[in-house]
Amino acid sequence: MGLEGENIIVTGGSRGLGRSMCVTFAGKGANVAFSYSRDSDGAEETLRQAGVYGTRVKAFKASALDRQAMEEVVAEVDKDWGGVHALVNNAGVTQMLPMALMEEEDWDATMDVNVKGTYMATRAVLRAMIRRRAGRILNIGSVAGIKMMESPVHYAASKAAIRGFTEALAKEMGRYGITVNCLAPGILEGGMGDMLPSYRLEDYLKHCPLGRVGKLSEISLAAAFFISRECSYMSGVTIVMDGGL
Numbered sequence: 001m002g003l004e005g006e007n008i009i010v011t012g013g014s015r016g017l018g019r020s021m022c023v024t025f026a027g028k029g030a031n032v033a034f035s036y037s038r039d040s041d042g043a044e045e046t047l048r049q050a051g052v053y054g055t056r057v058k059a060f061k062a063s064a065l066d067r068q069a070m071e072e073v074v075a076e077v078d079k080d081w082g083g084v085h086a087l088v089n090n091a092g093v094t095q096m097l098p099m100a101l102m103e104e105e106d107w108d109a110t111m112d113v114n115v116k117g118t119y120m121a122t123r124a125v126l127r128a129m130i131r132r133r134a135g136r137i138l139n140i141g142s143v144a145g146i147k148m149m150e151s152p153v154h155y156a157a158s159k160a161a162i163r164g165f166t167e168a169l170a171k172e173m174g175r176y177g178i179t180v181n182c183l184a185p186g187i188l189e190g191g192m193g194d195m196l197p198s199y200r201l202e203d204y205l206k207h208c209p210l211g212r213v214g215k216l217s218e219i220s221l222a223a224a225f226f227i228s229r230e231c232s233y234m235s236g237v238t239i240v241m242d243g244g245l
Contacts, residue, residue: 002229004029007081009073011035011064011121012091014042016191017140019049020216021088021223026050026057028224033058033077035070035091035121056081064091064117070124078128086136086227087125089118089162094155096195107154114158118165126173133177136227139166141184143242150200159184163238170236179235181226186242187213210243 008025012018013034019042022032032050036043036059043059050057058077062069077084093113095106118139129135144151145159163182170180187196187204191214196204205211219241225231226239 001028001224002231003224003227006030006085006227006229007033007077007083008086008088008227009033009035009077009084009121009125010088010090011117012037013046013059014039015046017185017188017216017219018090019046020190020220021090022046022057023049024217024220024224025227026053026055029053029055031056031081033060033073033081035060035062035064035073037061037063037091064089064121065112067120067124070121074124074128083128083132084125084135086138087121088138088140088223088227089121090140091117091121092140092158094152094195096197097152097154099153102152102154110152110154111158111161114155115161115165118162122169126178129178130173130176135173135176135178136231137169137173137178137180138223138226139180139182140223141166141182141238143184143186143240143245146184146238146240147242147245149245150203166238167236174235179231181231181234181236182238183219183223183226184238184240184242185214185219186240186245188216188219189213190216204245208243208245212243214241214243 014036142159
C-alpha cells in the first residue's frame with residue numbers, strides 16, 4: 001500500500017485506534033513513531049505488537065500540547081530515520097457531560113487536546129515537509145463533528161473544528177505537494193464509544209444501516225491508504241466511516 005520504508009508519526013498511540021494504526025502501518029512496512037501522554041504500559045504493548053513486523057518502532061512520552069516535546073519527537077525521527085513522511089493526528093479526549101453540567105475547564109481540556117494538540121503536532125512537522133515539498137497529514141475527526149447526533153457538545157465542537165482545520169490547511173499546503181485529509185469514524189469497538197451508556201449505543205445501532213459498530217482494523221486500513229504514496233491526488237477531504245448512519 002505504498003508504506004514500505006515510510007516514516008510515520010502517530011499521536012496518541014498507546015491504545016485504541018492509535019495502537020491499531022501503529023500496528024497496521026508497521027505491518028505494511030512503515031517505520032512508526034508514536035507519542036503518548038500517560039499510559040506507559042499501553043505504550044509498551046503498542047511497541048510489542050508493532051515490533052513483530054521488523055520495522056523500526058519508537059515510543060515518545062510527549063503530550064501533543066507540549067510544543068517543545070513535539071518538536072523534539074520530529075527532530076529525532078528526522079535525524080535517526082531521515083525525515084517524516086506522514087503525520088497522523090489521533091490524540092483526543094472526551095467526557096460524557098451534558099452542556100448544563102460542563103465546567104469551563106472541561107470545555108478547555110477537550111478543545112485543547114483535540115484542536116490545539118492537532119495544531120501543535122502539525123506545526124512541528126510542516127517546515128520540513130515544506131522544504132521537501134512533500135508530506136501527508138491525516139487528522140482523525142469523528143462523525144460527531146459532521147452529523148447532528150447526541151454527543152458531548154465540546155467533543156462535537158472540537159471535531160467540527162478538525163474538519164475546518166483540514167480544509168483550510170489543505171488549501172494552504174497544496175502548493176508544496178503536501179496533502180491534508182480527515183478520517184471521521186463512527187462508534188468503534190475498543191474506541192471512545194466504549195464510554196457510551198448502553199442506551200446510546202442501542203440508539204446508534206438502531207439507526208445504523210449496517211447494524212454494528214466499526215472495527216479498529218477497518219479504520220486503520222483506511223488511514224493507511226490516506227497516508228500512502230498511492231493517495232497522491234486527494235486533499236482537503238473528510239471521509240466518514242460510520243456504517244451509513
